[in-house]
Ligand SMILES: Nc1nc2c(ncn2[C@@H]2O[C@H](COP(=O)(O)OP(=O)(O)OP(=O)(O)O)[C@@H](O)[C@H]2O)c(=O)[nH]1
Ligand SMILES: [K+]
């Protein structure tokens with residue numbers, strides 16, 4: 005995957021559309037564009053051009069052509085966009101012409117990879133762009149845009165800068181111990197490490213909200229047979245997704261629907277009624293129900309008001325679970341079920357369903373960050389930051405200046421892996437910038 009290649013790809017989705025956007029990037033972009041469009045249009049201005057096949061000069065399409073000279077382009081390289089008529093034959097003919105002129109089809113993610121390699125964005129911003137493209141809901145879109153816009157890059161980059169400075173001071177204290185540098189540099193490094201560690205720890209203590217928002221929440225509906233689980237799923241989904249019947253043990257497979265709750269994408273899973281079953285298919289269904297409940301971010305424990313609460317569903321009422329008393333149209337809801345105040349609902353009449361939706365939206369907002377703070381969004385972020393925190397703790401207690409230095413360097417490497425930046429050269433730069441050690 006040489007950066008010397010000039011690459012192209014469809015920037016718009018597959019399939020027929022009014023307009024298809026083809027994007028090209030790389031050192032030969034200018035030559036190729038000239039070969040195809042008969043000249044270079046003015047930079048960053050949409051210009052209407054005839055695109056011609058290089059060998060036959062046959063007109064392939066009338067297209068809007070945009071020319072983005074590097075380095076002020078998305079990839080940092082010379083690049084271009086062709087807004088073609090969206091038919092498959094047009095796209096194929098222009099792609100063929102681009103290949104004939106020396107370009108090659110891009111690998112997945114290659115444009116953004118080049119943007120990263122050319123210093124246009126750090127790794128977290130590149131991930132943000134991928135998330136933005138995948139975003140299904142408002143809260144996901146906002147989080148992804150923030151990240152693509154560099155919110156995490158600035159936070160982590162700022163930490164890396166501070167850390168590099170601490171390390172530089174610590175190294176200087178070791179290297180130039182006899183020179184007339186301030187003598188408390190070592191203490192300052194430790195104090196700085198402690199302050200940084202506290203900030204990182206606060207950022208890490210987010211209960212996984214950013215990651216949950218990126219991935220979506222899993223909510224499992226649990227309860228005894230005939231509690232009305234499938235009826236509730238259908239009511240919340242607004243369609244007959246699951247089979248409802250008066251026969252206990254109707255649902256076997258897990259039935260899932262996707263909901264958008266306050267901007268958080270939620271997979272709501274209806275499951276087999278929990279009981280001591282004999283039937284092997286039903287037993288497998290119950291095993292699947294329990295597995296889904298284990299994986300779930302939130303359990304919806306459903307009880308019917310016309311039956312005593314069953315022991316297994318009671319056992320699933322854990323802190324944070326939502327407890328429902330269904331069928332309030334035939335009997336009143338008890339004040340407490342398993343120590344929790346149940347939400348009275350009726351899947352049949354619709355009573356209490358809007359309360360249930362509000363409650364679920366509130367739980368979704370609590371579990372999956374939807375505020376303004378820049379949250380970490382990937383296990384990769386958590387792992388690298390936890391590692392940095394551990395090394396900083398090490399630096400604070402290390403007995404020898406060299407060991408403090410080593411721990412700070414390791415912490416910086418963890419942050420460097422996170423953002424894809426920070427090398428040893430940076431440290432030297434800081435040493436020589438901060439101290440005029442002109443010897
Ligand atoms: N009166 C009344 N009946 C309800 C209500 N909700 C569900 N039912 C009825 O209760 C029966 C069982 O409903 P389901 O939704 O199939 O219950 P389930 O919990 O999914 O049952 P299994 O899949 O067998 O575990 C059906 O006859 C429903 O019509 C309700 O709020 N009020
Ligand atoms: K049923």
Ligand SMILES: [Mg+2]
Nearest residue numbers: 233234254255
């Ligand atoms: Mg069911």
